[in-house]
Amino acid sequence: MAQNVNQVSSDFPGQTQNQPGLQHEMNPHPINYDMVGDEGKLEPYKAAGKLKGKKAIVTGGDSGIGRSVAFLFAKEGVDGLTIFYHPREEKDALDTKKDIEGNNKCQVETVGLDIGDVEQVKKAVQKHVDRFGTIDILVNNAGEQHIAEHFKDIPVEQMQRTFQTNILGMMYTTKFSLPHMKKGSAIVNTTSVTAYRGSAKLVDYSSTKGAIVAFTRSLSQQLAGQIRVNAVAPGPIWTPLIPASFTKEQVEQFGKSTAMGRAGQPVECATAYVFLAGPDASYFTGQVLHPNGGDIING
Template sequence: MSTHVKDVSDIPAQDRQSQPGLQADMDPHPIAYDLVGGDGHFEPYKAAGKLSGKKALITGGDSGIGRSVAFLFAKEGVDGLTIFYHPSEEKDAADTKRDIEKESKCKVITFALDIGNVNEIKKGIDTHVKAFGHIDILVNNAAEQHVVENIVDIPEDQVERTFKTNIFGQIFTTKYAVPHMKEGSSIINTTSVTAYRGSAKLIDYSSTKGSIVAFTRSLSQQLAPKIRVNGVAPGPIWTPLIPASFSPEQMSDFGKKVPMKRAGQPSEVATCYVFLAGPDSSYMTGQVLHPNGGEVING
């Protein structure tokens, strides 16, 4: 029996997880590769071979949005995929690799690293290139967030860590990936709705996401016309970052304030990455897509 959108609209109370969160422990499990049909039920994603033969690297590709992007890329024909993941998410990474290789012809490599460590980034990219030769699609997706009620209480080491993970990681992954990217390749950076409207309790996180928008626009100008660079700014999406960041009370209301009146599923965001990675977006660079449940933003 297929899942109806109403079945995932209400998030039950559950224990708060430690950062960066595990998809395997979430209730309900995020939906990775089904999309909402006309009757409100989630139906299998229908691929069209848009990324046939491509090689992709996804940071934070073990769970949440990254996991769904990995699934849809494989369904669209990506046949060589490297997933960067945090060492604490080994189970999620193993599950993702197993499921993708079971459902497609895609070869998956998983690589554990600290995305804030440049030397580890270099090793991860070297591992990908040794296996697959080059990178056609780079998805900078790894991130962390920490709720702090008042700026006077924000820890200095938390701010430094959040910037290293969220924006430094994107810059340095891109730096070492670009030499292995050919003309026609695509870079996709995950930012957030908070980059545009702010978030009172996520000061450092929102600041990094604003930086990613500027990074995306600037890099697109530098690399055009050979490599396209775009971004995706999700709204309230049900990913492991949510139970790892918010209290059970806050989670019960998650996503209810947007016009769609519910949190989005990773699969509903991942289609943006397929579009930006493939030929349908050949005349787009320096742009950001906004799958956010109907929030109207400017910028």
């Protein structure tokens, strides 16, 4: 189901939302399941059945990058998909389920939970296994961020919450998924450009993203030859986290400092996840891909 959009926007009207951010309230909506072609014009995504018959979990799959990943996985043949989402994002999750099942031969399970709660994560992974039997692909994408002008002003509770969501939740999900993954399975983690260049106003968030890089590299060495573990480090991408984190003025300028002069769309990241999850990435493990609009990353 193609969106009624024919050009990638570089301008976003000033807007703000409460955390965690809702995709259906964004203006314009992110581009989730068309591919961006020459001169910013949209082209239909051309699937090739790379993930046919696979079963997948996508955390934070209700909106933004996770939603795009879920759409493209379904187009590539994933036929059993579980989306973990924040309970306040239920409408986005149900919209995603409806659109995927209405346009693909893929059954979608949705699970609202606190990704930082170990028992909830354990039950959610088991719910996927009870329905679909196995986990061929795990995408650890759920995350949160909060702007702070000064590190000394970040509440301790916020630091703990950001780490619970961004890195501990990822570890919990991976821990409980691994017994249900077999040789040839794939894990793809979402880190960030901020893990490499830092972010003065996102110190705790950037720190979690650095931890994700280390987690990806370390786990990949432990599982080498069995399960591939890679990551994607997006730059500025138009997702619900943006109006939920920044001021109206900052939203209007979002992404314009990149070499390409614009923010990216979720689908422009999602193709990296398809690659890392599929057979074309058979010799990739412990690696990070960088869809960031032109930032040169050495590391």
